[in-house]
Amino acid sequence: MVTYLQVIISGLLLGGVYALLAGGLTLIFGVMRVINLAHGEFLMLGAYASYYLFMRLGLNPIVSLLLTLPLMFLIGWVAQRFLVTRVVRAPLLTSLLLTYGVSLALTGGAQALFTNDFRSVPFMSGAVNVGELALSIPRLVACGIALVLTAAAQYFLVRTRWGKALRATSQSADVALACGIDIDRARTLAFAIAVALAGAAGTLTSFLYTVYPEMGRTFMLKAFAVIVLGGMGSFPGAFLGALALGVIESTAGYLTTTQVAEAVIYVTLLGMLLLRPQGFFGLKEA
Amino acid sequence: MTDDVLLACSDIHAGYGRVPVLRGVNVVVHTGHFVSLIGPNGAGKSTVLKAITGYARLQSGTVTLAGTPITGLRADRLVPLGLSYVPQGRIVFGEMTVHENLEMGAFTVTNDRVRADAFAHVYDLFPRLAERRTQLAGTMSGGEQQMVAIARGLMIRPRIMLLDEPSLGLAPRFVQIVFETLRMLKAEGLSMLVVEQNAAQALAIADHAYLLELGRNRLEGTGTELLENPETRRLYLGD
Numbered sequence: 102m103v104t105y106l107q108v109i110i111s112g113l114l115l116g117g118v119y120a121l122l123a124g125g126l127t128l129i130f131g132v133m134r135v136i137n138l139a140h141g142e143f144l145m146l147g148a149y150a151s152y153y154l155f156m157r158l159g160l161n162p163i164v165s166l167l168l169t170l171p172l173m174f175l176i177g178w179v180a181q182r183f184l185v186t187r188v189v190r191a192p193l194l195t196s197l198l199l200t201y202g203v204s205l206a207l208t209g210g211a212q213a214l215f216t217n218d219f220r221s222v223p224f225m226s227g228a229v230n231v232g233e234l235a236l237s238i239p240r241l242v243a244c245g246i247a248l249v250l251t252a253a254a255q256y257f258l259v260r261t262r263w264g265k266a267l268r269a270t271s272q273s274a275d276v277a278l279a280c281g282i283d284i285d286r287a288r289t290l291a292f293a294i295a296v297a298l299a300g301a302a303g304t305l306t307s308f309l310y311t312v313y314p315e316m317g318r319t320f321m322l323k324a325f326a327v328i329v330l331g332g333m334g335s336f337p338g339a340f341l342g343a344l345a346l347g348v349i350e351s352t353a354g355y356l357t358t359t360q361v362a363e364a365v366i367y368v369t370l371l372g373m374l375l376l377r378p379q380g381f382f383g384l385k386e387a
Numbered sequence: 388m389t390d391d392v393l394l395a396c397s398d399i400h401a402g403y404g405r406v407p408v409l410r411g412v413n414v415v416v417h418t419g420h421f422v423s424l425i426g427p428n429g430a431g432k433s434t435v436l437k438a439i440t441g442y443a444r445l446q447s448g449t450v451t452l453a454g455t456p457i458t459g460l461r462a463d464r465l466v467p468l469g470l471s472y473v474p475q476g477r478i479v480f481g482e483m484t485v486h487e488n489l490e491m492g493a494f495t496v497t498n499d500r501v502r503a504d505a506f507a508h509v510y511d512l513f514p515r516l517a518e519r520r521t522q523l524a525g526t527m528s529g530g531e532q533q534m535v536a537i538a539r540g541l542m543i544r545p546r547i548m549l550l551d552e553p554s555l556g557l558a559p560r561f562v563q564i565v566f567e568t569l570r571m572l573k574a575e576g577l578s579m580l581v582v583e584q585n586a587a588q589a590l591a592i593a594d595h596a597y598l599l600e601l602g603r604n605r606l607e608g609t610g611t612e613l614l615e616n617p618e619t620r621r622l623y624l625g626d
Contacts, residue, residue: 262490262494265483265487265490265491266491266494268480268482268483269480269483269491272480272481272482272483273478273480275442275474275478276474276478276479276480277491278461278462278463279440279462279463279466279471279472279473279474279540280463280466280491280492280494280495280539281462281463281466281467281494281495281543282463282491282494283463284463
């Protein structure tokens with residue numbers, strides 16, 4: 102019983118980090134119906150940023166987050182203004198090709214600049230005992246930060262003027278325009294926030310997993326599974342989907358092996374697509 | 388042109404992609420007037436509104452608002468100039484509350500006091516929306532959604548409001564409510580340019596009206612003149 106509780110909690114902790122990545126992916130999809138295939142690579146950039154800030158300047162990842170968040174926001178802003186904006190109104194295939202191209206370019210660039218070596222950030226370790234449960238400290242910290250960032254993003258979307266404008270743009274871009282909302286700006290803001298969240302997810306994974314140029318791919322696939330669970334375009338849906346996926350992954354890993362757990366994730370994804378393709382909270386007209 | 392010309396479209400040609408829909412349309416709205424645009428399907432009524440607001444591509448011609456050229460400006464640039472557009476199909480932000488829908492209507496209004504006045508005015512005009520301010524707009528009936536869409540357009544206290552087929556697809560009871568609302572707004576002095584397929588009712592309110600056919604002006608006159616014109620009656624009122 103205790104072991105099983107332990108498995109569920111570690112799944113939930115895992116889910117917090119997935120939520121950051123998937124939340125941004127779903128925000129981009131909601132606001133401009135673009136599937137950003139380069140999203141995992143933004144996570145990878147965030148991971149390298151915190152790796153180098155740790156190794157060169159000795160900044161611990163929690164502190165370096167204060168640098169990587171605005172840096173990644175800026176990268177997202179530029180990527181949208183100069184690249185993605187050109188394909189927003191184009192057919193889906195065009196934006197898939199563009200973002201896939203960005204993904205390849207970033208992975209290749211990282212291989213050239215950082216080499217293919219596996220790296221890790223030796224920051225925090227150990228576990229804290231709660232009753233009979235042993236909870237990993239790095240995972241607790243990572244999940245805590247992920248929750249704070251997710252809550253901040255949700256607060257922004259629900260409470261602030263521009264946050265509401267993003268939701269309005271996602272529900273009807275034409276009417277948002279008629280309300281006087283500069284939808285290009287809303288889209289740029291959405292993309293920049295999403296990339297900043299992906300970068301933060303990268304920072305958190307940098308001290309949980311190994312850092313390497315192709316690390317984004319695995320996370321990207323998980324983010325897709327999360328979005329299928331939660332529903333395309335729904336930020337709270339992505340959060341719940343992420344927790345669900347974390348628990349599914351960790352339970353499957355406990356009952357079988359890590360390799361089988363990966364397979365279970367995708368079987369879940371397929372099952373969900375067959376039974377409830379709109380996810381828990383998907384956009385109706387999407 | 389006289390001083391009180393608020394909106395003027397001169398010889399506009401517009402369409403979607405390469406397909407021309409309007410082939411030289413002239414429309415003038417004087418301050419405080421209710422102007423109806425009527426005509427058969429495919430005449431280009433809605434396209435006139437879309438050409439003014441930048442949703443359709445304007446190939447040539449000019450549009451002015453109170454003498455200032457606004458030709459080809461996108462809708463979000465027109466809002467700060469006091470032009471409000473209520474698109475066809477009573478589109479609301481379905482996953483937002485009535486109040487949030489109105490907040491979006493007031494997106495460009497940053498002065499808190501002006502904003503509060505706009506809410507008070509709109510809730511006063513539409514008590515039904517005041518009762519339902521926390522309801523998700525997507526869960527309302529078609530007629531109520533049209534009220535939300537119109538109320539949203541009023542939040543900037545517009546100088547002129549463009550409405551595209553406000554009664555389209557509504558139950559008869561709500562068609563009446565929409566026309567009562569339009570009368571009420573006219574009585575408040577709001578200038579309006581309204582596209583309607585319900586020609587008889589639209590002409591009955593109108594100070595001035597245009598009948599379009601195949602992307603061109605066909606007839607114009609006061610609402611009563613067009614209502615009594617044998618050609619209008621034959622073509623569009625089913626006599």
